[in-house]
Amino acid sequence: MSLLEAKNLVFTYGHGTPFVTHAVNDVSFTVERGEIIGLIGHTGSGKSTIVQQLNGLIKPESGEILLDGKNIHTDFKRIKEVRFKIGLVFQYPEYQLFEETVAKDIAYGPKNMGLSEEEVAERVKYAAELVGLTEDFMEKSPFDLSGGEKRRVAIAGIIAMKPEVLVLDEPTAGLDPKGRDMILSRIKEYRNETNAAVIIVSHSMEDMAKTADKLLVMNKGSIEKFDTVANVFADAERLSEIGLDIPHVTKIAIELNKRGFQIPKNLFTVEALRDAILNCRKAGGVNV
Ligand SMILES: Nc1ncnc2c1ncn2[C@@H]1O[C@H](COP(=O)(O)OP(=O)(O)O)[C@@H](O)[C@H]1O
Numbered sequence: 001m002s003l004l005e006a007k008n009l010v011f012t013y014g015h016g017t018p019f020v021t022h023a024v025n026d027v028s029f030t031v032e033r034g035e036i037i038g039l040i041g042h043t044g045s046g047k048s049t050i051v052q053q054l055n056g057l058i059k060p061e062s063g064e065i066l067l068d069g070k071n072i073h074t075d076f077k078r079i080k081e082v083r084f085k086i087g088l089v090f091q092y093p094e095y096q097l098f099e100e101t102v103a104k105d106i107a108y109g110p111k112n113m114g115l116s117e118e119e120v121a122e123r124v125k126y127a128a129e130l131v132g133l134t135e136d137f138m139e140k141s142p143f144d145l146s147g148g149e150k151r152r153v154a155i156a157g158i159i160a161m162k163p164e165v166l167v168l169d170e171p172t173a174g175l176d177p178k179g180r181d182m183i184l185s186r187i188k189e190y191r192n193e194t195n196a197a198v199i200i201v202s203h204s205m206e207d208m209a210k211t212a213d214k215l216l217v218m219n220k221g222s223i224e225k226f227d228t229v230a231n232v233f234a235d236a237e238r239l240s241e242i243g244l245d246i247p248h249v250t251k252i253a254i255e256l257n258k259r260g261f262q263i264p265k266n267l268f269t270v271e272a273l274r275d276a277i278l279n280c281r282k283a284g285g286v287n288v
Pocket residue numbers: 013014021022023041042043044045046047048049050
């Protein structure tokens with residue numbers, strides 16, 4: 001049985017109005033423990049609508065979400081428990097910080113879970129360390145921090161609940177490359193330490209090729225592809241067609257392939273491209 005299963009999700013905004021939007025059409029996928037899934041697609045393709053359904057924030061119009069094989073919408077008590085097990089970090093979560101200190105902000109979630117004071121303190125320490133916030137941040141006001149630091153506080157607040165499924169909606173939006181790599185590596189570390197499943201919404205193919213095990217590619221409310229990163233990149237040209245910005249490395253591989261060099265088109269790391277070029281030179285003595 002999968003840890004999380006989305007079955008035939010359908011969601012429409014503005015039912016019965018002239019502004020009706022079919023945001024999510026018949027979307028099904030499964031998520032296993034320890035997997036990092038990159039949920040990718042252009043703006044408006046339904047990514048945020050999907051992740052808000054996963055932890056019960058909005059209810060699918062039809063279809064269901066199963067956690068450990070059980071529908072999350074069976075009753076009110078279950079939904080509360082589900083919110084602890086499936087932790088959702090919103091897009092731009094730093095705007096939702098509100099406590100006087102960083103420590104209190106991170107403690108908010110675990111406190112709500114009814115954990116003992118010691119357990120809460122331990123989890124705050126664990127989550128802060130994991131996202132790279134040192135002790136001297138703890139008594140600061142979140143409002144005195146930089147954008148990237150605030151983002152890390154918000155993520156720590158969800159990690160402190162130790163969710164079995166960590167869902168992040170565009171966690172790197174607006175950050176510089178260093179900040180992006182930092183956040184993505186910390187998220188990966190959480191997966192490595194806990195074997196939690198992770199779903200990261202992103203529109204950066206470049207970031208997700210580096211981070212995810214599988215990609216769930218959305219196009220206009222429907223699933224275009226759900227497969228390993230390598231298999232999704234097998235048709236990288238199609239990804240470009242549906243408005244996704246494929247990695248530079250992949251663009252170079254496709255271009256070389258077009259020009260007659262024996263280079264696979266589905267490469268997405270610099271190392272893989274280097275090896276392919278070296279092999280190509282060895283095989284044919286062609287100077288790439
Ligand atoms: N609260 C809302 N009211 C009406 N339409 C919405 C709302 N939120 C999203 N939509 C529409 O639903 C579609 C999917 O949006 P969304 O799930 O936010 O996509 P993404 O996260 O991939 O950018 C878009 O056409 C968007 O305009």
